[in-house]
Amino acid sequence: MGYDNHIVEAVRDTLVQAGSTFRDDQKRAYRRAIEFEVNDTARWTLETILENAEIAERNRSPLCDDTGIPHLLLEVGPNRAVTGEMLDAIDEGVRQGLRMLPGRPMAILGEGVERLDQHLGMDEDPGALEPAPIQIRKIDEDVLRLHVLMFGGGPALRGKTLRIFHKHNTQNVTDELVAWATENTGLLGCTPCVLAIGIGRSQYEATSMMLQAMVDGTFDVQSELEQEITNRVNAVGVGASSLGGNTTVLSTFVKIGPQRASGYRVVCMRPCCCFEPRLASVELSAKA
Amino acid sequence: MIKIQTPISKEVAESLQVGDRILLSGKIFCGRDAVLPKICQLVEEGRLGEYGIDLEGGVIFHTAVSIAGVGPTSSNKPEIEGSFETLSKAGIRMHLGKGAISQDTIDMLEKNSAVFAIIPPVTALLGENTDSQKCVAFPELGMEAFYEIEVRDYPAVIGAAHGKSIY
Ligand code: SF4
Numbered sequence: 001m002g003y004d005n006h007i008v009e010a011v012r013d014t015l016v017q018a019g020s021t022f023r024d025d026q027k028r029a030y031r032r033a034i035e036f037e038v039n040d041t042a043r044w045t046l047e048t049i050l051e052n053a054e055i056a057e058r059n060r061s062p063l064c065d066d067t068g069i070p071h072l073l074l075e076v077g078p079n080r081a082v083t084g085e086m087l088d089a090i091d092e093g094v095r096q097g098l099r100m101l102p103g104r105p106m107a108i109l110g111e112g113v114e115r116l117d118q119h120l121g122m123d124e125d126p127g128a129l130e131p132a133p134i135q136i137r138k139i140d141e142d143v144l145r146l147h148v149l150m151f152g153g154g155p156a157l158r159g160k161t162l163r164i165f166h167k168h169n170t171q172n173v174t175d176e177l178v179a180w181a182t183e184n185t186g187l188l189g190c191t192p193c194v195l196a197i198g199i200g201r202s203q204y205e206a207t208s209m210m211l212q213a214m215v216d217g218t219f220d221v222q223s224e225l226e227q228e229i230t231n232r233v234n235a236v237g238v239g240a241s242s243l244g245g246n247t248t249v250l251s252t253f254v255k256i257g258p259q260r261a262s263g264y265r266v267v268c269m270r271p272c273c274c275f276e277p278r279l280a281s282v283e284l285s286a287k288a
Numbered sequence: 289m290i291k292i293q294t295p296i297s298k299e300v301a302e303s304l305q306v307g308d309r310i311l312l313s314g315k316i317f318c319g320r321d322a323v324l325p326k327i328c329q330l331v332e333e334g335r336l337g338e339y340g341i342d343l344e345g346g347v348i349f350h351t352a353v354s355i356a357g358v359g360p361t362s363s364n365k366p367e368i369e370g371s372f373e374t375l376s377k378a379g380i381r382m383h384l385g386k387g388a389i390s391q392d393t394i395d396m397l398e399k400n401s402a403v404f405a406i407i408p409p410v411t412a413l414l415g416e417n418t419d420s421q422k423c424v425a426f427p428e429l430g431m432e433a434f435y436e437i438e439v440r441d442y443p444a445v446i447g448a449a450h451g452k453s454i455y
Pocket of ligand 1: 066
């Protein structure tokens with residue numbers, strides 16, 4: 001099958017960048033954290049993580065040996081079309097990117113229930129790892145833009161999607177979020193964390209909002225709600241690599257979607273680890 | 289920053305204190321949940337020699353070894369933390385990983401002149417400081433096999449020693 005090479009190469013390179021490169025605002029957040037960290041051992045950890053990011057960027061090599069599961073968000077401008085062929089080219093780009101990074105071979109062999117206990121083992125080809133179902137959203141800008149995120153295992157293990165009863169007071173939602181984040185950042189190990197939070201009308205919508213929060217969030221600008229959550233979790237003092245200090249959470253990214261007329265909110269929280277969001281973005285142009 | 293070279297003597301292991309930052313160099317072993325119980329079984333059956341493995345003064349890094357590199361997995365998984373005692377008695381002086389371990393394990397380490405060290409998940413940096421790798425046992429486990437790698441200046445911090453823990 002002939003893939004559109006423009007798209008394949010763009011996606012391949014973007015995936016490698018996502019798995020190997022800190023964004024500029026992420027580096028700035030680390031530098032600020034290093035400056036304000038009071039615990040010597042935790043500061044050393046933060047410095048080591050930033051040094052690791054510099055080496056990974058220079059070598060275009062993985063930030064972490066858990067290279068993550070590709071998650072994709074495709075933004076579609078008013079006059080852009082998405083075809084099945086294009087989605088195939090994106091999948092091929094992901095495959096090639098995983099081989100180039102290189103991704104850790106993590107595709108479980110077998111079908112359906114055979115995969116649950118992984119008794120057939122793993123495919124040795126890093127490219128055999130399927131991306132999660134692609135998410136598509138409309139944008140005003142007239143471009144086709146793909147965001148590639150690499151989701152590590154630790155945050156998936158510590159994440160949570162559940163309803164919170166708001167009792168007609170936002171503070172109840174905030175308090176519950178802080179409680180979840182405090183518990184799970186304590187267990188994550190690979191702190192400092194970025195809390196990615198999506199709030200919607202169903203588990204599906206909340207998780208979709210969480211992914212969008214990871215794409216839209218920036219370390220440089222924090223809303224009042226985001227800052228409150230960050231500050232309260234940091235006050236507990238888990239710290240970088242759980243070694244104590246004041247940098248458990250670098251930033252919080254919240255995306256609030258439409259809400260249901262009811263007493264609860266469905267919330268998805270992913271306590272992203274010290275390298276996340278491993279995110280890179282590219283504008284796709286189809287072949288002429 | 290304390291420079292440590294493997295093999296690690298009892299005296300050097302006993303001199304380490306919680307919170308000490310170290311730079312580790314030399315040959316170290318790599319293994320995690322799948323292979324460590326098998327290594328313990330070899331120890332108990334006195335069969336390590338068949339594989340040419342000598343654990344005296346050694347370090348076990350709790351990691352897979354894949355084309356993506358190395359990085360610590362949580363050391364408190366039952367099969368990993370469950371290996372500490374047998375391996376310490378067989379001569380391992382340093383267990384290298386991440387996460388809090390139990391007080392029983394911390395006390396056991398003290399009795400056997402061994403320590404637990406925490407290494408950040410800095411795969412790119414570790415890759416630059418790894419000179420060679422070879423599979424020494426159970427190759428059928430792929431990236432979870434028992435490996436020996438040669439490293440320079442791996443950064444770590446002592447997480448448990450002399451009955452105390454950093455957490
Ligand atoms: S949680 Fe993140 S930093 Fe830790 S091992 Fe997984 S991907 Fe790497």
